[in-house]
Amino acid sequence: MTGRAKHPGQKKDRPRGVTSRSPGVHARGAKAAGALVCGDCGVVQHRGKWNWGAPPLVQLSKGRCPACQRVRERYPAGTLRLPAHFLAHRQEVLQLIRNVEATEKLEHPLERLMAVEDSDGCLVVTTTGVHLARRIAHKLAKRFHAKPRIRYADDEELVHVDWAPAPVTTRRRGAGGAR
Ligand SMILES: [Zn+2]
Missing domain, CATH: 3.30.70 (Alpha-Beta Plaits)
Known part of the structure; x- marks a missing residue:
């Protein structure tokens, strides 16, 4: 029993407890003014975009990027x-x-x-x-x-x-x- 739906394309396809989402979902939740730095890989989110390199001179918060989230959840x-x-x-x-x-x-x-x-x-x-x-x-x-x-x-x-x-x-x- 995995709880997975039989119909691909439905939200229920996601295993219980997994929070990995597409990049867009995270972008909408981020503050526009500051920047988020992934504590695992160092990629920076600013103005809804993820980029490599040094973070911009704005308020920084630490978090985890969707890619590293997927790696951690093995999803x-x-x-x-x-x-x-x-x-x-x-x-x-x-x-x-x-x-x-x-x-x-x-x-x-x-x-x-x-x-x-x-x-x-x-x-x-x-x-x-x-x-x-x-x-x-x-x-x-x-x-x-x-x-x-x-x-x-x-x-x-x-x-x-x-x-x-x-x-x-x-x-x-x-x-x-x-x-
Ligand atoms: Zn990362």
Whole structure:
């Protein structure tokens, strides 16, 4: 019994006790005048935006950014399950994931990798933001010509990405006619 709803996309999908929310929710709650500094990673929220670097010369308060909150609660916003055939290119896959994160994190400080782990023959990649998960999915899809399945839940604050287990080596043409 987990208390999770059967219907993805509903608020009840959130496990009990978890407070992680999308960045926008936190932005609305913050004071416009001051700045909030994350005690875990040092990212600064000012005027509703999160930025890396030195905080502005305004009143500072300490708190925790949504990304670090997700890490602490072990509640990823994005989960990608890469099937075994991706692991034939393991180093390349890992490099691609790190590169995408590095680029995203610069511009969007709350979009970060949480973990990259082996589980049941898959590589499971978790992220603090749905945007990063989608970016990784699309980059992998492009590089390996494998279309991902993307599912959203919790009012699109969560995304799950996976791929069909068998590699697609042949392209069916004309099967079933026009769609
Ligand atoms: Zn933080």
